[in-house]
Each structure stands twice: as C-alpha cells, then as structure tokens.
Amino acid sequence: MKLLEGKTVLVTGASTGIGRAAAIGAAQHGADVAINYANSDGPAASCVAEIEALGQRAIAVKGDVADPQTAQDFVTRAVDAFGKVDVMVSNAGICPFHAFLDMPVDVVERTFKVNLHGAYFMVQAAAQQMVKQGHGGSIVAVSSISALVGGEFQTHYTPTKAGVHSLMQSTAIALGKHGIRCNSVLPGTILTEINKDDLADVEKRTYMERRTPLGRLGAPEDLAGPIVFLASDMAAYVTGAALLVDGGMYVNLQ
Numbered sequence: 501m502k503l504l505e506g507k508t509v510l511v512t513g514a515s516t517g518i519g520r521a522a523a524i525g526a527a528q529h530g531a532d533v534a535i536n537y538a539n540s541d542g543p544a545a546s547c548v549a550e551i552e553a554l555g556q557r558a559i560a561v562k563g564d565v566a567d568p569q570t571a572q573d574f575v576t577r578a579v580d581a582f583g584k585v586d587v588m589v590s591n592a593g594i595c596p597f598h599a600f601l602d603m604p605v606d607v608v609e610r611t612f613k614v615n616l617h618g619a620y621f622m623v624q625a626a627a628q629q630m631v632k633q634g635h636g637g638s639i640v641a642v643s644s645i646s647a648l649v650g651g652e653f654q655t656h657y658t659p660t661k662a663g664v665h666s667l668m669q670s671t672a673i674a675l676g677k678h679g680i681r682c683n684s685v686l687p688g689t690i691l692t693e694i695n696k697d698d699l700a701d702v703e704k705r706t707y708m709e710r711r712t713p714l715g716r717l718g719a720p721e722d723l724a725g726p727i728v729f730l731a732s733d734m735a736a737y738v739t740g741a742a743l744l745v746d747g748g749m750y751v752n753l754q
C-alpha cells in the first residue's frame with residue numbers, strides 16, 4: 501500500500517543520510533519529491549536520479565537553510581515544479597563535535613542558525629504555502645534523542661534539537677486550525693556522515709552499540725518508515741507528537 505500517492509513532499513538536507521532516506525522512502529510511497537541540500541551536488545543529483553528511477557518526479561534545489569530566503573526559494577521552486585506542497589520534512593542539520601569550555605562563538609552561532617533557525621523558516625514557508633492551498637498538510641521535523649538527553653561535546657547542538665522538538669509542539673497548536681499536523685522524529689545514533697569521525701573511535705562506537713537494546717546502531721533507512729507514516733493520512737489524528745526512533749537507547753539506563 502502506497503501512503504503518499506499524489507503528494508508533493510519537500511525534504512531539507514536530503515543529499516545524504518536521514519534526509520535522503522526520507523526522500524527515497526516518500527518516492528517509494530508514490531510522492532513527487534523536492535530536495536534541498538547545501539554543498540553535495542553529486543549526491544543530490546544521484547538522489548534525484550534514484551527517485552526518478554522509481555517513476556516519481558524529483559528536483560534538487562541548492563541552498564543554505566541558515567538563510568531565511570532559502571526557505572522561500574525552496575517552496576517556490578517546488579510549487580513551480582509540482583503545483584503544491586503537501587509535506588515538509590525539515591531535516592537539514594550539522595553537529596560539529598567540540599568541547600564546551602573553549603567552544604568558538606562562530607561554531608555555536610552556525611549550529612544554531614542551521615539547525616534551529618533553518619528549521620523555523622522552512623516550517624514557516626511550507627505552512628504559509630499549505631494555508632494558501634487550503635487543504636492542510638503535514639510537517640515532520642527531524643529532532644533527536646538529544647532533545648531529551650545531553651552530550652559532552654554537543655552543548656551547542658542539543659539545545660537546537662530540543663528547540664526543534666518544541667517548535668513542532670507550538671506549530672501543532674498554531675496550525676491545527678488549518679489542518680496542518682506537526683510532529684517530530686527523535687533518532688538515536690544513526691550511522692551517517694554527521695558522525696563518521698566521532699564513531700571512528702571504536703571504544704565510543706562499541707559503547708553506543710551496547711547502550712542500544714536492539715543491538716545495533718541505526719541506518720538512515722530506519723527513519724524512512726516513521727517519517728512516511730507521520731507524513732501520511734495514516735497519522736491523521738497525530739499532531740504535536742515526538743516519536744523516538746532509537747532502537748531503545750533512550751530508555752536503557754541499566
């Protein structure tokens with residue numbers, strides 16, 4: 501059963517990792533897909549090709565989500581190509597691991613701008629278009645288990661993920677009257693470019709694996725199903741919710 505037949509789905513940060521898996525998952529469920537990305541032209545083009553090979557339409561729009569204009573441009577390009585916006589998956593993010601006491605100001609500011617400001621303006625631009633269309637929509641933001649727990653080298657990052665989680669709660673209230681649902685997914689540790697260097701430390705990787713009751717770290721594809729579900733009408737009465745997708749890591753105290 502295809503859950504997103506006839507829908508237009510926008511995904512930010514979809515050249516690699518979780519965003520890419522979400523974009524391809526949406527296409528497998530019958531959606532046309534617009535992807536945003538920042539730098540990786542080759543991977544973005546291959547994501548488009550993969551979606552087209554599934555028989556769906558796709559465009560890639562390059563742009564830095566930290567710039568509010570990127571959100572307006574992304575939505576405009578998607579509407580030009582596909583006529584509407586049904587789903588926004590706000591996923592783009594960075595996590596430059598760094599110690600707290602000597603954290604450079606520019607690393608903090610950049611992380612806040614990409615992860616939180618970027619999500620804010622993308623969600624707002626999609627919602628403006630959905631309200632104009634008048635038939636509701638679904639917004640899924642990629643927050644993190646890190647919205648709920650801390651990280652020694654993520655003091656600039658975890659507040660942005662808590663912020664994205666909170667943004668979905670407030671926009672669920674602001675947009676409910678327009679039939680727009682807003683939810684977040686909270687991935688645990690998923691093997692992607694964002695943590696390749698961090699998890700090259702075998703001791704750390706083994707520790708993270710041992711903390712996970714399901715016995716393995718996540719793959720980007722583990723997020724595709726939960727994101728497609730929340731995007732779809734199967735979740736028609738779900739809004740303001742946060743879905744942990746972490747193999748059980750969060751509940752594993754001892």
Ligand SMILES: NC(=O)C1=CN([C@@H]2O[C@H](COP(=O)(O)OP(=O)(O)OC[C@H]3O[C@@H](n4cnc5c(N)ncnc54)[C@H](OP(=O)(O)O)[C@@H]3O)[C@@H](O)[C@H]2O)C=CC1
Pocket residue numbers: 512513514515516517518519536537538539540541563564565566591592593594595614642643644645646686687688689690691692693694695
């Ligand atoms: N991996 C994990 O363990 C977890 C990840 N997350 C969250 O998942 C999201 C995706 O991360 P993940 O897939 O792991 O990492 P990746 O590094 O694989 O993917 C990040 C994506 O975001 C894009 N991106 C980065 N900066 C910008 C920007 N300024 N403007 C537009 N696009 C940008 C990248 O594009 P390009 O390649 O072109 O730069 C890429 O497509 C992030 O929000 C992250 O916080 C949450 C919990 C766990």
Ligand SMILES: C[C@H](O)[C@@H]1OC(=O)[C@H](O)[C@@H]1O
Pocket residue numbers: 595643644645646651661687688689690694695698
């Ligand atoms: C990048 C990290 O490995 C990853 O990001 C998150 O949000 C998770 O909590 C992991 O720490």
